[in-house]
Amino acid sequence: MGLLSKKDAALITDPLADNNPITIQVLGICSALAITAQLKASIVMAISVLFVMGVGNVVISAIRNIIPSKIRIIVQLTVVAALVIIVDQVLKAFAYELSKELSVFVGLIITNCIIMGRFEAFALGNGLWRSFLDGIGNALGYGVILIIVGFFRELLGSGTLLGIPVLGDPIAKTGLYSIGYENNGFMLLSPMALIVVGIIIWVQRTRNKALIED
């Protein structure tokens, strides 16, 4: 990290663990839960948010001195909506099946509170480079949780990762299935996303006692 000063590096590493947008700041939960039944969808969502946050933070930071504070919410929403339209059109052009699967949740990146939260809390008061790092850092922290949840739900729910069977064939009874293992179809249903995130929070707070709430 010779490129970044210590303070700048912290902007990227903090949101990955101790200041994670999902488990600590409680931002951006909606999309994190709804699309994590498969690892592939989680990764695409994480990349989309990374793009929107990185570029959005820079744009807002660049025009922060021009925006009248009364209408700043509308300005921010317009910037995000424009970026999300780009993401949506790219997905429709290059990954049509996946964009059908993500359905309205690509659009809901607009109201993803991580994005608005970081605009308000950081980009409005900081320079271009630091805002960019903050955006990337928070999007990565969001992406990490998404990928962990997607990984466990797909592995335990359908025995595959990115669509490739890793535990053997459930019909021919090879691999793990030969000793009586069964897929837990319950993991694919939406309520399990909540419970998996709950367990991640549990593990994280057991490791770091300072985060425990009263």
Place this chain on the structure above:
Amino acid sequence: MEHVELFFKSIFIDNMVFATFLGMCSYLAVSKKVSTAVGLGAAVIFVLAITVPLNWLLDQYILQPGALTWLGPEFAEYDLSFLSFIMFIATIATMVQLVEIVVEKFSPSLYNSLGIFLPLIAVNCAILGGSLFMQSREIASLGLALNYGISSGIGWFLAILAIAAIREKIRYSSVPAPLRGLGITFIITGLMAIGFMSFGGMLTGGDEVAKKEDTTVKVEEKIELSEEEKVLADNLNKVSE
């Protein structure tokens, strides 16, 4: 009957919080006390009831492929649906601002109870989600859109009311320290969502009938198209001769 079905479907089966996880952020942040939860829930119903029908009109007369035909036949080819996100969010943001001003002017008591929540709502995913689902589920008429807005708002209201009541009570039980607060709220919501899944079987009969009707209509359309094509082909042949 259509209205009753949509009403119950949006409240219980497609409940915004438990089935599609919309508006989770404010659901988790504002559910510590029942009284504030009621305020936010009421504000969500109110705003959904206004923005969903409004966005339905926008979608029907501006955004859909061919929606601009009312301007003249030369506009029939236009497809502005890629603008939906920006149009919907602009409508929502301005409506929220407008509602805030109107409510403040005409009903100060309502403003005092809803006021602080209204600006929060512009960025609540439940509101934008309501409009986007209205678009993707192709709701047929303005009345149904209004119904959908109100009933999905009621579903959200029920969810936040229930979790707030549970969180008030759970203070008296001994939850493991690392799970306290956010963690246990997630897990309880998960369990509630499993409970709400049991409503899924409530309206399946109606769905099957509707699906059958859909397919027959499609077949008829295809036949008509092919007849038109024949006529066109005949004309072409005549011209070439």
